[in-house]
Amino acid sequence: MAEVILKNIKKIYPFGDRKEKKELAGRTNLTVTEEGVLSVHDLNLTIKDKEFIVLVGPSGCGKSTTLNMIAGLEDITSGDLLIDGQRVNDVEPQDRDIAMVFQSYALYPHMSVYDNMSFALKLKHVPKEEIDRRVKEAAEILDISEYLNRKPKALSGGQRQRVAIGRAIVRNPKVFLMDEPLSNLDTKLRNQMRAEIIKLRHRINTTFVYVTHDQTEAMTLGDRIVIMKDGLAQQIGTPQELYGRPANLFVAGFIGVPQMNFFDADLIKEENGSWYVKLGDSRIDLPADRCERLAANNVSSQRITLGIRPEHIRVGEGNLSGTVDVSEMLGGAIHVHLKTLGSSAIVVVQTLDIEDPRKLFADGAEIRYEIMPRHIHLFGKDSGENLEFPPVR
Numbered sequence: 001m002a003e004v005i006l007k008n009i010k011k012i013y014p015f016g017d018r019k020e021k022k023e024l025a026g027r028t029n030l031t032v033t034e035e036g037v038l039s040v041h042d043l044n045l046t047i048k049d050k051e052f053i054v055l056v057g058p059s060g061c062g063k064s065t066t067l068n069m070i071a072g073l074e075d076i077t078s079g080d081l082l083i084d085g086q087r088v089n090d091v092e093p094q095d096r097d098i099a100m101v102f103q104s105y106a107l108y109p110h111m112s113v114y115d116n117m118s119f120a121l122k123l124k125h126v127p128k129e130e131i132d133r134r135v136k137e138a139a140e141i142l143d144i145s146e147y148l149n150r151k152p153k154a155l156s157g158g159q160r161q162r163v164a165i166g167r168a169i170v171r172n173p174k175v176f177l178m179d180e181p182l183s184n185l186d187t188k189l190r191n192q193m194r195a196e197i198i199k200l201r202h203r204i205n206t207t208f209v210y211v212t213h214d215q216t217e218a219m220t221l222g223d224r225i226v227i228m229k230d231g232l233a234q235q236i237g238t239p240q241e242l243y244g245r246p247a248n249l250f251v252a253g254f255i256g257v258p259q260m261n262f263f264d265a266d267l268i269k270e271e272n273g274s275w276y277v278k279l280g281d282s283r284i285d286l287p288a289d290r291c292e293r294l295a296a297n298n299v300s301s302q303r304i305t306l307g308i309r310p311e312h313i314r315v316g317e318g319n320l321s322g323t324v325d326v327s328e329m330l331g332g333a334i335h336v337h338l339k340t341l342g343s344s345a346i347v348v349v350q351t352l353d354i355e356d357p358r359k360l361f362a363d364g365a366e367i368r369y370e371i372m373p374r375h376i377h378l379f380g381k382d383s384g385e386n387l388e389f390p391p392v393r
């Protein structure tokens, strides 16, 4: 158990040579400074004792770099890393009381499962009986007791991943770091292991920092999520906060499946202080609490990007209309792709009370729909920022 604090953590990877500097400067999503590639900008994060934090974002956004800095596998360019109040920037990885699980498992192929799991403890001269007790207990938790004498190559991918996790558990670390531990597993196994990690977390009761590019993993596992892009934390919050109040267009589009729909629209302030959105020919009046937030942020009438999740559109009636482009029948729900408002949108419709959803949403069908005012999101057209957030996050 431990509290981990990241204070203005920054990582710059120095250039290999002058040629590399020129090449990298040409890549638009990278911030290149005189010293090198800025991979993690000022990251501020307080991870509470026993909290499960997920770092999520697209490939190259700085997740592994952040995790490796916590582990001590990468130098911290500037800022402070505190574990239980102690600055550990210059403490060797093996002295940080941290265990890490990698995507590649990184097991020793010539050693049995038992030896793989006990190796780190032997190096620390933990007594034999104690090692035996810890290995067996971890094997029990992970349901791999019957494989302790096998070599890794005689195990399935899922079992190998369990061994890798077991090897970390036996060390009884203060902080548990995991870098995309499920990415090499097939979908079914991945879903199963995801549930296992939730159970594991409750049994071993320690602080977790978990890296993934998969928003579903982030949403299901995290107490809080740090969503990153181009080395910058875009928003830090609970899954519910990120889903319900995304700070900007990037977060809005990244969290949620299918993706949030976006439309060009106009946000208009009336004389009496109330607000509405003009979307196509329809007018959507905003609830009072939202008008208050807009007023508090000094927002003025403007062109916006309106966001609405596929599950917050009601079909059947309403003053908006669209044409079915294609429908995907999933059983309990059907995903209807509409051509509407000069753009496209996805609507999730529950099929429970619909007799023949395929027929109702056949290609080319005209559909009337409405969007739920309580669930719309308002983003600045140019800034992409959520207009209801305070200007400085």
Ligand SMILES: Nc1ncnc2c1ncn2[C@@H]1O[C@H](COP(=O)(O)OP(=O)(O)O)[C@@H](O)[C@H]1O
Residues within 6 Å of the ligand: 013, 014, 030, 037, 039, 057, 058, 059, 060, 061, 062, 063, 064, 065, 066
């Ligand atoms: N050893 C390195 N040298 C130079 N640049 C690196 C190195 N490792 C990572 N980077 C760069 O830092 C950025 C973040 O990488 P990384 O943390 O691995 O991203 P993620 O884990 O989110 O996919 C990327 O632009 C990557 O190219």
Ligand SMILES: [Mg+2]
Residues within 6 Å of the ligand: 063, 064, 065
């Ligand atoms: Mg990575």
